[in-house]
Amino acid sequence: MREASERRLGDKADVTALLGAFCFFLSAIEYMVPKPLPFMRLGIANLPILLAADLLPLPWFLVLALVKVVGMSVISGSLFSYIALFSLAGTLVAALVMWAARRAGGRLISAVGVSVLGAVSSNAVQVLLARVVVFGEAARLIAPAFLAMGLVTGTLLGLFAEAFAAKSSWYALASSQLAARPGEGRDEP
Amino acid sequence: MSPEPGRPAAARAAARKARAAEARGRRRERWEALFAPWALAAAGAAVSAAFLFQPALGSRILMLLAFMAAARGAGKRVSVLATVLISAGIVAANLLVPVGRVLARLGPLVLTETALLEGIERAVTFEGLIYASKASILPGLRLPGRFGSIVASAFVYYERIVEYKGRLRPASLVADADELMLRVWEEPPAGPRRDAGARRPARGWALLALAVAAAWALLALS
Numbered sequence: 001m002r003e004a005s006e007r008r009l010g011d012k013a014d015v016t017a018l019l020g021a022f023c024f025f026l027s028a029i030e031y032m033v034p035k036p037l038p039f040m041r042l043g044i045a046n047l048p049i050l051l052a053a054d055l056l057p058l059p060w061f062l063v064l065a066l067v068k069v070v071g072m073s074v075i076s077g078s079l080f081s082y083i084a085l086f087s088l089a090g091t092l093v094a095a096l097v098m099w100a101a102r103r104a105g106g107r108l109i110s111a112v113g114v115s116v117l118g119a120v121s122s123n124a125v126q127v128l129l130a131r132v133v134v135f136g137e138a139a140r141l142i143a144p145a146f147l148a149m150g151l152v153t154g155t156l157l158g159l160f161a162e163a164f165a166a167k168s169s170w171y172a173l174a175s176s177q178l179a180a181r182p183g184e185g186r187d188e189p
Numbered sequence: 190m191s192p193e194p195g196r197p198a199a200a201r202a203a204a205r206k207a208r209a210a211e212a213r214g215r216r217r218e219r220w221e222a223l224f225a226p227w228a229l230a231a232a233g234a235a236v237s238a239a240f241l242f243q244p245a246l247g248s249r250i251l252m253l254l255a256f257m258a259a260a261r262g263a264g265k266r267v268s269v270l271a272t273v274l275i276s277a278g279i280v281a282a283n284l285l286v287p288v289g290r291v292l293a294r295l296g297p298l299v300l301t302e303t304a305l306l307e308g309i310e311r312a313v314t315f316e317g318l319i320y321a322s323k324a325s326i327l328p329g330l331r332l333p334g335r336f337g338s339i340v341a342s343a344f345v346y347y348e349r350i351v352e353y354k355g356r357l358r359p360a361s362l363v364a365d366a367d368e369l370m371l372r373v374w375e376e377p378p379a380g381p382r383r384d385a386g387a388r389r390p391a392r393g394w395a396l397l398a399l400a401v402a403a404a405w406a407l408l409a410l411s
Contacts (some may be wrong), residue, residue, distance in 0.1 A: 021346030
């Protein structure tokens with residue numbers, strides 16, 4: 001049983017689904033935190049994406065980002081609203097920035113650095129989008145607070161991700177299984 | 190009904206909340222029995238598109254009210270106060286940058302016509318799309334293709350996480366989260382829950398067709 005479940009950790013589709021489920025779970029927790037506008041989120045649901053930057057190849061990493069956006073939108077019933085648009089733009093930009101930072105920085109950049117870059121870029125894109133669809137020129141007034149929030153939550157998420165990656169046996173198993181079976185679960189989604 | 194004198198206000202409020210939640214649950218069940226998730230989502234997309242292209246502010250406000258009623262009918266939480274407060278925030282933010290004819294001056298704040306109308310339009314669009322989406326997206330919605338099957342597997346894992354009996358304590362968050370990952374992972378996700386392909390009454394199909402036709406007719410008339 002244990003062997004079979006360990007073997008499944010080499011299946012990228014399954015790992016993507018599990019990490020996607022964690023995004024939904026963290027998003028549900030985040031939903032309970034009061035916020036001035038529905039699209040202003042803390043970004044804790046990006047934690048599994050941060051962890052996946054070292055686990056999944058780029059195509060599956062992007063699938064995870066899309067699973068997060070679509071699943072969260074279905075759960076919250078916001079699939080056709082601007083909230084989904086904000087979520088899509090913020091998540092994809094954060095995912096791509098985190099991926100690029102991880103690949104370009106290697107060991108020179110910590111999970112905290114990757115996380116802060118992702119959070120701040122996600123929030124910056126959302127402020128730009130807010131300027132176009134909600135606030136107009138006044139969006140620049142919320143920008144400092146929104147970007148500062150990204151800095152704080154990005155740092156906290158990065159610290160947690162670093163501790164989790166160092167101590168988690170699930171993460172260690174998934175890393176080794178995915179590295180040992182690079183072709184399993186098809187490389188292309 | 191007269192207030193019960195011996196009962197503390199908190200208990201009365203809790204009972205009121207419980208009754209409201211129960212009523213929402215009943216409305217949700219009726220809604221889900223009436224519409225197939227995919228058909229409701231498709232109709233929601235069509236109505237949302239008509240709403241987004243609607244140039245007349247009056248028609249948009251009318252549609253927003255209809256979406257709020259539909260979201261309530263779907264058993265979703267509809268807060269008029271939150272809607273008004275968020276809309277007021279959006280309008281106020283738009284008013285900070287004066288554009289167009291000056292309507293009034295309130296100290297340092299200049300109330301301008303174009304900024305006011307743009308603010309109202311943006312607020313109505315923002316809230317309208319949220320309520321249209323709330324009414325038309327059911328949790329049972331299944332997406333097609335390989336991507337859809339990955340999303341469905343993620344929902345199966347999500348249900349397991351929600352049902353997980355272990356604890357997540359701040360003091361041992363990393364270890365507890367690791368245990369949760371391992372437990373949830375132990376069994377492969379069974380085939381995703383299907384919508385059971387239950388037949389929906391003709392009334393539901395007719396209502397969806399009517400909603401789409403009305404939204405596009407309103408757009409054509411504007």
